[in-house]
Amino acid sequence: xPVSPAIDVADLHKAYTYHHKAPGLRxxxxxxxxxxxxxxxxxxxxxxxxxxxEIVGFLGPNGAGKTTTLKMLCGLLYPSAGRATVLxxxxxxxxxxxxxxxxxxxxxxxxxxxxxxxxxxxxVHKEMYSLADAPxxxxxxELAALLSVEHLLDVQVRKLSLGERMKMELMxxxxxxxxxxxxxxxxxxxxxxxxxxxxDFLRRLNRELGTTILLTxxxxxxxxxxxxxxxxxxxxxxxxxxPLGALAxxxxxxxxxxxxxSEPRAALAAVAALGDLPLRRTDDPLEVRLTVPRGxxxxxxxxxxxxxxxxxxxxxxxxxxxxxxxxFTRSAGAPSAQNGPSDPSxxxxxxxxxxxxxxxxxxxP
Amino acid sequence: xxxxxxxxxxxxxxxxxxxxxxxxxxAFFISMVNLVLTPTIALLVWLxxxxxxxxxxxxxxxxxxxxxxxxxxxxATQTWTAEYxxxxxxxxxxxxxxxxxxxNVLHYITNNVGEKVxxxxxxxxxxILLGLVFRDALQLPTAPGRWLLFGLAVVLAAxxxxxLDYSIGSLAFWLQDVSGVRSLERLLYGLLAGRFVPLxxxxxxxAGLLQALPFRYLLSFPLELLTxxxxxxxxxxxxxxxxxxLLGFLAxxxxxxxxxxxAYAASGA
Numbered sequence: 001x002p003v004s005p006a007i008d009v010a011d012l013h014k015a016y017t018y019h020h021k022a023p024g025l026r027x028x029x030x031x032x033x034x035x036x037x038x039x040x041x042x043x044x045x046x047x048x049x050x051x052x053x054e055i056v057g058f059l060g061p062n063g064a065g066k067t068t069t070l071k072m073l074c075g076l077l078y079p080s081a082g083r084a085t086v087l088x089x090x091x092x093x094x095x096x097x098x099x100x101x102x103x104x105x106x107x108x109x110x111x112x113x114x115x116x117x118x119x120x121x122x123x124v125h126k127e128m129y130s131l132a133d134a135p136x137x138x139x140x141x142e143l144a145a146l147l148s149v150e151h152l153l154d155v156q157v158r159k160l161s162l163g164e165r166m167k168m169e170l171m172x173x174x175x176x177x178x179x180x181x182x183x184x185x186x187x188x189x190x191x192x193x194x195x196x197x198x199x200d201f202l203r204r205l206n207r208e209l210g211t212t213i214l215l216t217x218x219x220x221x222x223x224x225x226x227x228x229x230x231x232x233x234x235x236x237x238x239x240x241x242x243p244l245g246a247l248a249x250x251x252x253x254x255x256x257x258x259x260x261x262s263e264p265r266a267a268l269a270a271v272a273a274l275g276d277l278p279l280r281r282t283d284d285p286l287e288v289r290l291t292v293p294r295g296x297x298x299x300x301x302x303x304x305x306x307x308x309x310x311x312x313x314x315x316x317x318x319x320x321x322x323x324x325x326x327x328f329t330r331s332a333g334a335p336s337a338q339n340g341p342s343d344p345s346x347x348x349x350x351x352x353x354x355x356x357x358x359x360x361x362x363x364x365p
Numbered sequence: 366x367x368x369x370x371x372x373x374x375x376x377x378x379x380x381x382x383x384x385x386x387x388x389x390x391x392a393f394f395i396s397m398v399n400l401v402l403t404p405t406i407a408l409l410v411w412l413x414x415x416x417x418x419x420x421x422x423x424x425x426x427x428x429x430x431x432x433x434x435x436x437x438x439x440x441a442t443q444t445w446t447a448e449y450x451x452x453x454x455x456x457x458x459x460x461x462x463x464x465x466x467x468x469n470v471l472h473y474i475t476n477n478v479g480e481k482v483x484x485x486x487x488x489x490x491x492x493i494l495l496g497l498v499f500r501d502a503l504q505l506p507t508a509p510g511r512w513l514l515f516g517l518a519v520v521l522a523a524x525x526x527x528x529l530d531y532s533i534g535s536l537a538f539w540l541q542d543v544s545g546v547r548s549l550e551r552l553l554y555g556l557l558a559g560r561f562v563p564l565x566x567x568x569x570x571x572a573g574l575l576q577a578l579p580f581r582y583l584l585s586f587p588l589e590l591l592t593x594x595x596x597x598x599x600x601x602x603x604x605x606x607x608x609x610x611l612l613g614f615l616a617x618x619x620x621x622x623x624x625x626x627x628a629y630a631a632s633g634a
Contacts, residue, residue, distance in 0.1 A: 076460055078630040092630065096366060096466035104464055111461050113381070115388045120381050127374045128467045130366070 005049035006180050006212040007073060012082035014043040014068050014236075042068040044236035045082070050214060052179075055206050057227030057244075058216040061328050065236040066216040070182045073214070074104045086180055100129055103178035105169050107185035114158040118168040122153070122175055129176035136175070143171045146201055163194030170201065181205070183215040187222055199225050220324070234328055251327045252318040254291045259304045259313050261286050266309035273307065274300065286311075291318070366467065374467050375475055382479025397484065400436050401491045407561060408432035422565040423592075429502040431563055431592045433495050438587050439560070440488050441481060442522040446473045450534025451543050454629065469622075470531070477527060506591055514600065518587035521607040526583050528614035535618075538625030559585030565593065579614075582607045 020036040021027050043065040050056050060066045071077040072084055075091035075098070084091055089098035105111070112121050126136045144150045147167040157165060166186065174181070183202070187195040203226060205211050217223055223230060223244065230247060232240035240247050261267040264285045271279060271288055277300065280289035292300045297315055304310060366374070386393060411428050415421050423431065450473065453459040462469040496503055506512070533550060536543045555561050557580035564575050564585050575581055586603045589595055595603070 074464060076463060076630065078627070094463065099464060099466040104460075109457065109460065111464070113385065115385055116381065120384065124374070124377050124381060125465075127370070127377045128465050130370055 006052045006054070006087055007048075007050040007214060008083075008085045009049065009069075009073070010047050010083045012043055012046045012069065012072065012084055013041070013080045014065070014072060014077060015080045016040050016042055041236050043072070043079075046233065046236070046238050048231055048238060048241055050212060052212055053206065053210040054229065055202070055213040055215065055227050057223040057230040058214060058233065059223060059230055059324060060216075060233040064233045066233055067184055069233070070104065070184050070214065070216065074102060074182055075099070076104075100176065101178055102180045102182065103173040103176070104182040105173045105184070105186055107166065107183075107188035110157075110165070111169060111172060112157045112165070115156060117154045117156055118172060119153045121168075121172050125172060125175050131176060139175050139177065140171070143174060146204065147171060147197065163190045163197075166190060166194070166198065170198070174205070177209060178211065180212045180214070183213065183217075185217055186215065187217060187219055195219065195221065202226055220319075232324070232327055239327060247327070248317060248323050252323045254293055254318055255297050256280070256316040256318060257290045257292045257297060257300055257304070257314070258316060259288045260284070260311045261288070262309045262311045266307060270304055270307055274303065371467070371471075375471060378471060378475035379479045379482070382476045383483055385476075386480045386483045393484070397487060397491075400440055400484075400488060401495070403560070404432040404435040404439075405495065407435075423563060426502045426504040427592050429499040430504050431588055433492060433499065433503065434588055434591060435560070435584070436488060436492050436495075437485075438519060438522070438584060440485055441519050442526050442584060442587070444477055444523075444527045444530040445480075446477060446527060447530045447534035447543065447547050449473065449476065450531060451537040454535070454537040454625075455541075459629065463626075473531060474527065477523075504592075511590065515587055515590045518590055518604070518607065521604075521611060522583050522587050525579065525607065525610055525614055528611070528618050529579070529583070532614065532618050532621050535621045535625050538621070538628045554580055554583060557581070558583045559588065563592075564589075576602070576606065579610045582610055 017037055017039050019031065020038050021031040042063075046065070046069060058066045058069070068077060072079050073086055073091055075094040078092045087098065087101055089095060091098065112118060122136075122140055125131075131139070140153070141150075144153060147170065149164065149167050149171065152160060152164055152168070157168060160168065170186070186202070187198050190198065199222060202213060202215075206213055206226075213226075215222065215226065228243060230240065230242070230244050231238060232247065240250070259267075259270065261270065267286055267288050274290060278291040280291065282289050288304075290300065301313060301315065304313060408428060411421070411423075411432075412425065415423075415425060415428065453462075459469070462472050529550070533543060533547055536546060540546070557564075557575060557578055559581065564581060567575060582603070586607065589603070590600070
């Protein structure tokens with residue numbers, strides 16, 4: 001548990017006001033004279049603390065309140081109610097000693113000037129964060145080597161690829177060695193190799209400099225590889241705070257049992273014999289996949305083996321994407337997805353992750 | 366941040382903006398042409414009118430001096446910040462500067478200074494050429510004191526223009542589109558700051574009003590210092606008005622930003 005919280009949030013609220021306009025020209029004309037003002041609770045009483053040196057993953061569907069919370073913690077948004085402190089500062093005051101110790105990187109919003117090379121921005125930061133020549137040069141060299149971008153520092157930002165640009169964003173945000181780093185979808189749009197590079201970089205940053213990191217991502221790999229602890233937010237409320245493994249146990253009390261038979265008849269017999277268990281669709285007639293409550297895994301496995309003709313047998317965790325989806329669906333009031341999780345190969349069902357189930361499973365502890 | 370630190374940030378940002386200016390070459394040359402062409406056309410029109418025998422408050426020398434110098438003073442004092450500020454607010458790019466430990470306004474000031482450094486340098490050759498064409502009529506004062514006062518008035522006019530433009534752009538905190546406000550301001554500026562017509566051409570009954578409105582101090586006053594024979598009381602009065610408006614615009618800027626940032630941070634940056 002955190003000893004001294006770097007980030008301390010208590011009962012944080014943020015309500016947005018917005019205007020409702022009826023569709024069409026008539027609605028536009030009406031709204032010219034009378035507009036209906038509505039309120040939306042983007043963050044609704046969130047409480048958590050993040051210790052120094054922790055990496056915490058912030059999970060939630062679109063519009064859950066993740067980015068709003070991050071922006072409040074950076075001082076870009078004022079909370080409607082509640083309290084937030086970061087490194088002992090109240091972010092909304094945006095005091096310079098506070099801004100010198102934090103950084104925000106947004107995957108979808110650049111902090112660089114497109115028409116100039118990143119080096120120019122780094123030099124501006126050198127002066128703004130009052131970095132002496134030697135440490136500045138050292139930091140730039142270190143960061144550039146870690147991200148393998150030494151040769152790109154003098155290239156106009158708009159000539160860089162998406163992945164290269166994100167690396168420059170990270171460099172610019174980190175050249176002053178912030179103690180707390182907020183990352184909003186840092187790997188969005190990057191290819192698998194670039195995603196991995198960014199993840200490796202963040203892990204080293206945390207390990208070597210003790211940087212506290214609060215990260216939002218739609219990519220489960222980001223969360224699985226980097227974040228021992230996750231916060232799940234939905235509808236502006238915190239639904240879960242704890243280790244990813246505990247989330248899996250809480251949200252998905254089932255395991256996946258997979259058996260490959262040497263002949264199709266044996267597979268059909270197995271399906272008939274274990275008909276009480278939810279069956280998962282597979283394209284291979286020799287393969288049977290079952291969702292099994294954790295307590296019955298041993299029994300089911302031995303029954304499958306007893307049937308004979310088993311070429312391969314495996315027990316796997318339910319993919320994290322499914323767990324998260326189950327949590328979100330449940331919190332949205334829909335029936336639990338536990339009893340009939342959808343096929344992970346269904347393109348519409350796998351969340352934002354572009355990666356295979358196997359990749360996700362291999363990375364699990 | 367220490368004053369020296371701020372100065373270093375400013376120097377670095379100006380340098381960066383000089384480089385940015387050099388990137389946008391087409392926009393750059395169009396604005397230069399505009400700056401030379403508008404006063405030249407106005408000058409030719411007025412010279413034709415004056416040669417037709419219409420009695421006017423300015424003689425040929427004064428016309429020539431006024432409109433040639435206008436190119437220089439316009440360049441040195443005009444700003445184009447409102448549009449940037451508006452876009453930064455509307456598209457959330459303001460976050461860039463809000464996250465950095467330096468005053469937000471520095472970005473816009475240095476953008477202005479950076480562009481002016483380059484554009485003034487490039488504006489001089491065509492202006493000198495124009496001066497050579499009309500060398501028989503050009504009347505420039507020789508007293509260094511007059512030029513010093515002119516320099517001070519230009520700096521104050523630049524500050525006034527910047528603060529006004531910056532505050533108008535900042536209205537985007539509340540308005541979807543500030544270009545209407547900006548167009549109105551530009552129209553009034555064209556008429557009442559002496560861009561199309563020297564203020565001396567207005568009916569004498571309007572002189573009091575023109576003196577009390579801020580527009581004269583954005584362009585006409587520095588030009589009058591070199592072209593009209595202002596008595597010491599008019600000189601002192603002009604600078605006093607510039608000072609008063611500077612304080613007023615500074616106060617307006619502070620109020621707009623204080624409440625504007627609150628609105629920005631409340632509605633979703």
